[in-house]
Amino acid sequence: xxxxxxxxxxxxxxxxxxxxxxxxxxxxxxxxxxxxxxxxxxxxxxxxxxxxxxxxxxxxxxxxxxxxxxxxxxxxxxxxxxxxxxxxxxxxxxxxxxxxxxxxxxxxxxxxxxxxxxxxxxxxxxxxxxxxxxxxxxxxxxxxxxxxxxxxxxxxxxxxxxxxxxxxxxxxxxxxxxxxxxxxxxxxxxxxxxxxxxxxxxxxxxxxxxxxxxxxxxxxxxxxxxxxxx
Numbered sequence: 001x002x003x004x005x006x007x008x009x010x011x012x013x014x015x016x017x018x019x020x021x022x023x024x025x026x027x028x029x030x031x032x033x034x035x036x037x038x039x040x041x042x043x044x045x046x047x048x049x050x051x052x053x054x055x056x057x058x059x060x061x062x063x064x065x066x067x068x069x070x071x072x073x074x075x076x077x078x079x080x081x082x083x084x085x086x087x088x089x090x091x092x093x094x095x096x097x098x099x100x101x102x103x104x105x106x107x108x109x110x111x112x113x114x115x116x117x118x119x120x121x122x123x124x125x126x127x128x129x130x131x132x133x134x135x136x137x138x139x140x141x142x143x144x145x146x147x148x149x150x151x152x153x154x155x156x157x158x159x160x161x162x163x164x165x166x167x168x169x170x171x172x173x174x175x176x177x178x179x180x181x182x183x184x185x186x187x188x189x190x191x192x193x194x195x196x197x198x199x200x201x202x203x204x205x206x207x208x209x210x211x212x213x214x215x216x217x218x219x220x221x222x223x224x225x226x227x228x229x230x
Contacts, residue, residue, distance in 0.1 A: 036071025053198025057167040061133045061200065066110030075135065076106035078116040082140040082155065099123045107132050115170055115202070118156035122164055129165035135202060136161040138171045138190055139183075150177040150208035154186065158193045168200035176209035176224070205229050 010017040034044050041059050050058075067074050080089035080096075090096045096105075099120040106114035107128070114121075115135035125134070138161070139152040152172045161169045171187045174180055191201040207225060212218035 038069050038071060040071035050195060050200075051198065054195050054200055057133070057198060057200045060167050061113050061135075064133055065112040067112060073112045074110070076102075076109060076111040076114045077137075078102050078114075078120065079137065079140065081119070082117055083143065085143075100127075103128045103132065113167065118160055121166065122160070125164040133167035134161075134165060135168045135170050136164070136166045138169050139187070141172075141174075149179075150174045151179040152183050154190070158190055158197060158199070161194070162197045162199060166199060168202055169194045170202035170204060172204040172206065174206055174208035175227075176207050176212065 006021075010021065013020055037043070041055060041062060045055060045058055062071065062073065063069050065074060080086050086097065095101050100123070102116060102120055103114055103124050111132070113133040113135050115137060117140070118136055121134050121136055136156065138156055138158070139154045141151065142153050152174055158169060169190070171190060173183045173187055177183075187203065191203070194201050207218075212224075218224060
């Protein structure tokens with residue numbers, strides 16, 4: 001007897017299934033949200049100050065892959081090798097030490113785009129930049145020094161992303177960290193430059209501050225996280 005998708009989802013969620021699937025009292029009604037749809041670019045982005053080339057690259061990302069033209073996005077992100085140990089991430093499946101296999105997996109999975117490092121994308125750009133939108137991550141948390149610190153530093157430039165045909169660039173800001181002021185300024189300038197060159201931009205936001213853990217872990221605070229994302 002075949003099981004329904006809902007039954008399968010409930011099985012995966014376990015004890016959390018009822019709370020997640022039966023919730024019907026949102027504090028913000030759906031009518032106030034910009035919900036995904038085929039016209040998402042026209043409805044949400046077209047009225048902004050983004051130039052035509054940025055809108056074109058946004059449309060390219062939203063139109064690609066198995067979710068193309070639905071307004072939903074499925075982006076395949078891989079930071080391994082810089083921000084995360086390549087050995088820890090790929091030792092069980094060494095095929096993915098080869099950057100080409102990362103891009104091939106994103107294509108085979110029908111993703112809207114692949115987001116990864118300059119090195120990964122640069123190694124295969126001539127072969128794949130026209131097959132799937134590239135999102136090049138400009139900065140990473142450098143974890144080779146000791147003691148480790150929460151500091152995103154630039155590993156590449158907007159020009160490099162443009163030259164390899166990237167549709168967008170991305171960057172991370174660690175809000176709450178000692179270096180967050182510098183990161184905000186660096187990323188703001190880089191994103192402004194990327195828009196000038198016609199590329200879309202993606203900002204990843206995380207709370208990072210050891211002081212937030214002294215009596216309890218405030219990294220999960222809805223207010224702090226909401227403000228960072230805002």
